[in-house]
Amino acid sequence: TASLSAPAMLRVGPLFPALLFVLLPARSRGYFPEERWSPESPLLAPRVVVALICRNAEHCLPLVLGAIERLNYPKNRVALWVATDHNSDNTTAILRDWLVHVQKYYHYVEWRPQEEPSRFTDEVGPKHWNNLRYEHVMKLRQAVLNTAREIWADYLLMTDCDNLLTNPDVLWKLMSENKTIVAPMLESRAAYSNFWCGMTSQGYYKRTPAYMPIRRQERRGCFAVPMVHSTYLVDLRKEASRNLAFYPPHEEYNWALDDVIVFAYSAQLLIYVQMYVCNKETYGYLPVPMRAHASLQDEAESFLHTHLEVMVKDPPLEPSSFLSVSLKQPNKMGFDEVFMINLVRRADRRERMLRSLYEQEISCKVVAAVDGKALNISDMELLGIRMLPGYKDPYHGRPLTKGELGCFLSHYNIWKEIVDRGLETSLVLEDDLRFEVFFKRRLQALLQEVTTHRLDWDLIYIGRKRMQVDRPEKSVPNIHNLVEADYSYWTLAYILSKRGAQKLLGAEPLGKMLPVDEFLPVMYNKHPVSEYMEHFERRDLHAFSAEPLLVYPTHYTGDPGYVSDTETSVVWDDETLKTDWDRAKSRKTHEQGELSFEAQNSDVLQSELENWSARDEL
Structure with a gap:
């Protein structure tokens, strides 16, 4: 037996690598039939509607639109919904020019300009919010909400035309929180931000000890709050989102006529949807609101200061590559x-x-x-x-x-x-x-x-x-x-x-x-x-x-x-x-x-x- 073993090993030895090669499955095919399928492709990015409602925003549009262009999100999965009205500056022309250049990159564009009139009746200045203006903005916000539902969008991003989204991943980060309504906390030069931590029984702001630790990022995370505004993401896949509304206010609503308060009432008191604000990192910046008597020059300089504050922490923002910006004249x-x-x-x-x-x-x-x-x-x-x-x-x-x-x-x-x-x-x-x-x-x-x-x-x-x-x-x-x-x-x-x-x-x-x-x-x-x-x-x-x-x-x-x-x-x-x-x-x-x-x-x-x-x- 011993004398036969050695020759046998010699004969088997050269065959072993070939036999091993036969037994190993090919890279692209499995041994069993169910293993031979190609791996599944990744899911498409959710469909998002980005809504912009602008008035007298000529001074801020180049930077704001540039920041939107730089969002790290596939543009062919984004629809733009843009409205403007009651302008006394060049806002309409700037938005139209920008949309003409970028529409080929985005999935869908809806453009709602209104040339006249240039002001609301009885307003004391371009920064004055009277009831006519509040009601008009509420109707526009309801219109974009309706459009997002009609085109089967997964998310709606509401953002004001003077909010600078400096974090290019803000959309992905908000989506990962899996909340019906979630806002990125925005920085400003003061204590002001885009959320409230307290609300009175009449719907007005209530100062609370919880606000400043969140605003200063001494506490970090995503926090349940009674109000978010200016920039926030709505998850339209959530069943409860179907009952969110801006206009008309609910028949039992008797608080101030204000679009952000009406929306908060609709979310939390009618359908029990909790709002959240996240401050885990820096997402963007917003200017502090102006008084009613402020001029457009005041507003432009206030927004300029917001950009200066961005540069304290981050690189300067660049304007949209599709818009021409006048050279400045230093003195x-x-x-x-x-x-x-x-x-x-x-x-x-x-x-x-x-x-x-x-x-x-x-x-x-x-x-x-x-x-x-x-x-x-x-x-x-x-x-x-x-x-x-x-x-x-x-x-x-x-x-x-x-x-x-x-x-x-x-x-x-x-x-x-x-x-x-x-x-x-x-x-x-x-x-x-x-x-x-x-x-x-x-x-x-x-x-x-x-x-x-x-x-x-x-x-x-x-x-x-x-x-x-x-x-x-x-x-x-x-x-x-x-x-x-x-x-x-x-x-x-x-x-x-x-x-x-x-x-x-x-x-x-x-x-x-x-x-x-x-x-x-x-x-x-x-x-x-x-x-x-x-x-x-x-x-x-x-x-x-x-x-x-x-x-x-x-x-x-x-x-x-x-x-x-x-x-x-x-x-x-x-x-x-x-x-x-x-x-x-x-x-x-x-x-x-x-x-x-x-x-x-x-x-x-x-x-x-x-x-x-x-x-x-x-």
Whole structure:
């Protein structure tokens, strides 16, 4: 038996690979008949109707429509339903032009323009919502709801014409929540967003403790709420959605005539459909509503500010590729020069600031900041730099950092240029600020009043952190939104006269150096540490501040994305001593705390632009 085994193995051996090949199934066919079918293809994307109801939206349509084009969703599964009416601008022509160009990409387009009239009877302005306007919008929303049902759409996306959907996956993300009505929480410059957390028994807004943690994304998720508006997704596959309605209101409805309240009543009180808002990530932005008397210019500038807020966190939005946009005409706003300080290695900040200024039609001169990291002891000796005797950071007790030294020299070089060029009025901006709404108009109005009333001034803060918080600052008579500056931090943005620059240079600060935002209060005699002021004999800088401020920092200590080039550095004369200590203790870069009632600058003259919004949280 043993003698036969070996030859047998030799004969079988060469056959084994072939036998194995025969037994293995081919890649495209199974051994059993039921395994030989090709794999199933994926499901088609659900059919979606995107509804736009626009009025006087010329200023926002290029960006809004561009964002819709960039949604990461197959366009051949999307129907566009667009209506516009009562316009006094070019909204109708822009929408028509856009639809002509994009209709071939979308499954279906319904276009409902109404050329006349240009206003509703008895309205006080284009932002006034009277009952005629509410009823008209409710009928349009009901019409799009009917159309979506008639064409067997799976979903209906309602979105206002000034809402910017910056997250291209927003449709997929909302669908994945599997809710009948779900809204993406939209960001704004204030507490305002597109949901309510409370509603009174009469259908009005009710402030609740649950709102701000959701709005600030301290709690993340999808939350049941009594009201969503502006942008939301309706799942028309849900059986309960068949009874949703905007118009006519139910016969028992006796609340305010408002399309969002009527819809919420229809959903929650009639058919018990819960509304949800999701804040798991950033989905988009919306402007805060305007007061009834606001003009179209007010609304356009408010929307511009919404785009500026987008750029604080995200890249700038680009307009629709199918629409032509007029080039802007930047100017210096009446200043002899606008300086913008930027570290060469901070290209991201430079690009954001240049784009933000361009969008506001402001031209500037970029000034390369002195990089403290590149300074050595020889450089400092050559410049005659000496630290102010006894100076220590008020929170860490540390000496001056190289970053603070570079910051001071950056401003110092601008002061020298102002004097050398004989510039009477200049605006100095740092690159880590965010603009308030109506920034350009408010700044120009302030400059005009200061000139008209011949105010004796050297420096005017337009962005700062007020450090004296025990008592109010003195308001300036006859000039709106201006106070005499008390002890302040930050040099985010300020107006400087030629005389003011001469005073700052005349103090010869390089030989008794301290941070620039500590030096300025010394020069206008408001620094709380008298020992610092004793080193500067002449302290007669006439300093004021805008009230309220016109710019704020983009980030504060502890915020995501916060980076400091001044605090996170090394000590000016010792590169081995790091200063990136516990930032939680660095109150200098914290947000301004809420002032007590007694310390608020309540007697300052307020301009009409300070009351521009109709509501904040509401």
